[in-house]
Amino acid sequence: MIYIFTKNRPMSTPVLALGRSVFGDPANKGNLPHLEDAHALLAEWVPNERLRLHMKQVAAVMKAWALEREGADELTARKWELAGLLHDADWEKYPEAHCRIIIEKLEEMNVDPDVIHTIASHGPKHFGVEPETKMDKMIYVFDELSGFIHAAALIRPTRYEGMDVKSILKKLKTASFAAQVSRDDINDALSRIDTPLEEIIQFVIDHQKDVV
Numbered sequence: 001m002i003y004i005f006t007k008n009r010p011m012s013t014p015v016l017a018l019g020r021s022v023f024g025d026p027a028n029k030g031n032l033p034h035l036e037d038a039h040a041l042l043a044e045w046v047p048n049e050r051l052r053l054h055m056k057q058v059a060a061v062m063k064a065w066a067l068e069r070e071g072a073d074e075l076t077a078r079k080w081e082l083a084g085l086l087h088d089a090d091w092e093k094y095p096e097a098h099c100r101i102i103i104e105k106l107e108e109m110n111v112d113p114d115v116i117h118t119i120a121s122h123g124p125k126h127f128g129v130e131p132e133t134k135m136d137k138m139i140y141v142f143d144e145l146s147g148f149i150h151a152a153a154l155i156r157p158t159r160y161e162g163m164d165v166k167s168i169l170k171k172l173k174t175a176s177f178a179a180q181v182s183r184d185d186i187n188d189a190l191s192r193i194d195t196p197l198e199e200i201i202q203f204v205i206d207h208q209k210d211v212v
């Protein structure tokens with residue numbers, strides 16, 4: 001969850017804990033929607049272009065991480081990509097039931113339970129679902145940081161060009177910059193993986209800079 005693109009909305013939109021820990025049906029393992037269908041769902045549910053871009057950026061970073069860092073095969077990489085692409089799909093239309101609605105939709109569509117669990121655990125403090133798999137942990141790591149780095153790009157005349165890790169680290173320490181991004185969540189997410197923040201920031205810059 002990331003609120004950068006929602007400046008017109010109240011920052012404290014209530015979010016419901018999901019109250020469950022099992023998602024999807026194990027019989028649906030490997031069952032993934034076509035990317036075109038996922039994009040069509042976004043087009044229907046997410047009129048806000050910045051929010052759609054956020055999801056496309058997280059999707060690109062997730063897919064790249066799966067392929068480059070986890071040695072994932074094509075099907076697995078598509079799971080990572082779809083989780084990124086759909087994780088906030090219900091946020092604009094159903095802010096009071098964010099996460100629950102997209103989960104129910106994906107369950108109806110018989111989508112692979114791994115993808116649904118990753119979406120359910122992308123904000124453990126909000127949804128009450130702990131990240132378990134590496135895919136769960138990485139979406140939690142990337143979600144806030146991706147939005148934060150994009151916010152930093154938007155205030156630079158050259159956007160991503162020439163952006164360095166040091167400037168992002170400095171902005172993270174500046175509480176007033178993108179104040180709605182929870183530094184606590186970023187630290188909590190990072191504490192669950194072995195990769196240092198600097199490396200994650202560089203990875204995000206490299207893989208979301210060309211997403212449009």
Ligand SMILES: [Fe+2]
Nearest residue numbers: 001002088143
């Ligand atoms: Fe998000």
